[in-house]
Structures are given as structure tokens and as C-alpha cells.
Amino acid sequence: MSGVALSLSGKVALITGGSRGIGAECVRLFREAGAKVAFNYRAARVQAEALVAECGNESCVAIEQDLSSSEDGRALVARAVETFGRLDCLVVNHGIWPPGDAPIASMSDAQWRKTLGVNLDSVFGLVQAAVTEMQKQGRSTDGSATGHVVLVSSTAGQRGEAFHADYAVTKGAIISLTKSLSSELAGEGIYVNCVAPGWVATEMSASALSDPVTSQKIFGTIPLGRVATPREIAGPILFLCTPFAGFMSGEIVNVNGGAVLVG
Secondary structure: OOOOOOOOOOOEEEEOOOOOHHHHHHHHHHHHOOOEEEEEEOOOHHHHHHHHHHHOOOOEEEEEOOOOOHHHHHHHHHHHHHHHOOOOEEEEOOOOOOOOOOOOOOOOHHHHHHHHHHHHHHHHHHHHHHHHHHHHHOOOOOOOOOEEEEEEOOOHHHHOOOOOHHHHHHHHHHHHHHHHHHHHHHHHOEEEEEEEEOOEOOHHHHHHHHOHHHHHHHHHOOOOOOOEOHHHHHHHHHHOOOHHHOOOOOOEEEEOOOHHHOO
């Protein structure tokens, strides 16, 4: 018996934060599944251009776009649609984790506003513009999904994160947004789900994972005894955009080696 492919042939996906880490693996997997992919980068031009060359410049495009505001989010969607003519899947993967502990008593207004701007305000603009585009495209004739939105949260959004309240607040809001939009948009065939990773081997976590004391504490909180690879997060994201997830909306898919259950 031949294998069943997770195919997105004929679909267009927009993946934020696509030049590195989880986002780059999403770009690769969505291209392997047959989708045309647009992704944004802010400063990693070399990595972005290399990824486009790897995935094929006729079906993959890198867009230089900061994501710090709702206006930035809307602008990115507009450029993706201008490039490929439509939008079927939105993967909101970008985000910042401010370095260093910041107790709430001394956290600056500037840090709070920057984290919310990148991790939440831009998400509002992205989702608003993407959903509008999906609605304009209308319902499919075969009853399949009109569109898919996958938001990336975190274990911090479910159980909090001491000294990183700004980050945890944004990731908790992503979970609430998922649940709200899934109910709001289900009748239009737009599926909204969330993937919540724990620790992943990316540049953002490299400093913590390279510290012997910190890494030992991290591994001790994960029942599987290791951190995830970016591809292990990208796989569930791809799945949620395929017909195999055709009866899933409003779900928070934990991909954290069981950590959220014991934290």
C-alpha cells in the first residue's frame, strides 16, 4: 500500500519568521507538500535568500518586512497576495523573547510595549488581513476548508513564565485568540488552530541550552529528556493545514515532550 501524502498542492501559504528555526522548517515542509510559500524576514537576508534558492524561487519568496505593529502585519499579507494571487494558509510563527530576566517591578514600559507590539499587535494585523482575503476567495465547491490559520503559542502561554510576564501574556493571548476565532470563523470554513511548543533547539534558545546549569534544569522539566528540533514543531503545523485535520478547529496542540503536564 502506498503512503498517503500530506498534500497542499495548489495552495498558497504565508509563514512569518520564516528565515530561521521553526519558520524555516515550515517553509521547507510546506514546499515539500506542494504549496507555494511566502515568508518574511527582518534582518536575516542571507539565510532568507539561501532558503529561497533551496526551495525554488518560482514557488517560494522571501519578503523583507518588520512585524512590530498591526500595520506591518497587513502590509505583509498584501505583499504575499500580490506575489501569488491568493492566500490559503497563514502560519504566525514569529516572536521575540527579551533576553535576561525582567521582574515585573522593574520591567520597563519600552520592553512591555515592544514585546506586545511584535508578539501580539502584528498578529492582529496579519490575521485580520489574511481572514479578509480568505473570505473574499469564497467557499470551496467540494466542501473543503476555505482557509487555515495556525498560531504559534508556547507552554508559557498556558502556565506563565516567571520574570518573562510580557512574553507569557502575549502567548496566552494567542491561545485566547485561537479559541475566539475558531468559533467566529468555523461557519465560513476557516479553521483556526494553535501549536504550543516548549523548548526547541533554535537561535532564540541557544544561550540557555548552551549553559550547563540552565540546560540541566530545562531537561529536568521535560519527560522525554530533550528539547525539540524545529522540524518536530513544523510537522504538526503542516498537519493542521491539511485535510487530515479536517475536523479540528480551536485546538491547542502541545508539542513539548510532555513538559506542560509536569511544569
